[in-house]
Amino acid sequence: DGGITQSPKYLFRKEGQNVTLSCEQNLNHDAMYWYRQDPGQGLRLIYYSQIVNDFQKGDIAEGYSVSREKKESFPLTVTSAQKNPTAFYLCASSGPTGTEAFFGQGTRLTVV
Amino acid sequence: EDQVTQSPEALRLQEGESSSLNCSYTVSGLRGLFWYRQDPGKGPEFLFTLYSAGEEKEKERLKATLTKKESFLHITAPKPEDSATYLCAVASGGSYIPTFGRGTSLIVHP
Numbered sequence: 001d002g003g004i005t006q007s008p009k010y011l012f013r014k015e016g017q018n019v020t021l022s023c024e025q026n027l028n029h030d031a032m033y034w035y036r037q038d039p040g041q042g043l044r045l046i047y048y049s050q051i052v053n054d055f056q057k058g059d060i061a062e063g064y065s066v067s068r069e070k071k072e073s074f075p076l077t078v079t080s081a082q083k084n085p086t087a088f089y090l091c092a093s094s095g096p097t098g099t100e101a102f103f104g105q106g107t108r109l110t111v112v
Numbered sequence: 113e114d115q116v117t118q119s120p121e122a123l124r125l126q127e128g129e130s131s132s133l134n135c136s137y138t139v140s141g142l143r144g145l146f147w148y149r150q151d152p153g154k155g156p157e158f159l160f161t162l163y164s165a166g167e168e169k170e171k172e173r174l175k176a177t178l179t180k181k182e183s184f185l186h187i188t189a190p191k192p193e194d195s196a197t198y199l200c201a202v203a204s205g206g207s208y209i210p211t212f213g214r215g216t217s218l219i220v221h222p
Contacts, residue, residue: 004155006155031208033209033210040214041214042199042212042213042214043199043212045209048209050208058209088153090155090156092155092210094208094210097143097203097208098143098144098163098203098208099144099203100144100158100161101146101158101201101210102158103148103155103156103157105154105155106155108153
């Protein structure tokens with residue numbers, strides 16, 4: 001089945017650690033996105049990528065990093081510089097401009 | 113800059129009580145307007161794409177409509193399983209990146 005797979009579903013991070021969230025898609029989509037979702041805030045864009053080896057900062061990129069070495073993969077690293085990383089993270093992908101984005105099931109990150 | 117405003121923030125209905133959710137938008141050249149359903153702890157599930165004013169799409173008890181300034185998601189005779197947060201998003205000529213509203217939380221009581 002085609003879709004987007006995020007892993008892990010739950011992730012716990014200690015203060016000062018970097019963690020990487022995985023996002024893989026087999027929809028042959030060029031564009032991929034990372035959003036952060038907090039209660040009452042809606043979806044906020046962290047990073048996006050339109051093609052392999054190219055990505056752009058979104059509205060809240062500070063403390064995050066990404067890579068796009070393969071069309072299918074767009075991992076997100078939450079660095080120790082992110083002051084408030086506890087949130088629900090969503091990865092999405094889309095085809096040509098104006099077409100709908102499809103989402104993974106999300107990763108809930110908690111700082112312990 | 114694209115803007116999307118959804119109302120109401122929360123809506124409580126009795127089973128069978130029809131209603132509508134609103135999505136107002138401001139964009140530079142609409143490429144597409146999207147509706148999603150999101151259940152707690154899960155990723156948004158795609159429902160509809162609308163491209164031009166006057167367009168309508170239906171799926172079971174849901175019907176989405178589009179004008180030049182807003183979209184409505186009509187829910188006819190809702191059931192408790194329709195309880196979820198409904199998100200609206202737009203893609204425009206200015207940016208291919210979907211811009212999301214904050215969503216409407218719908219609760220349908222049996």
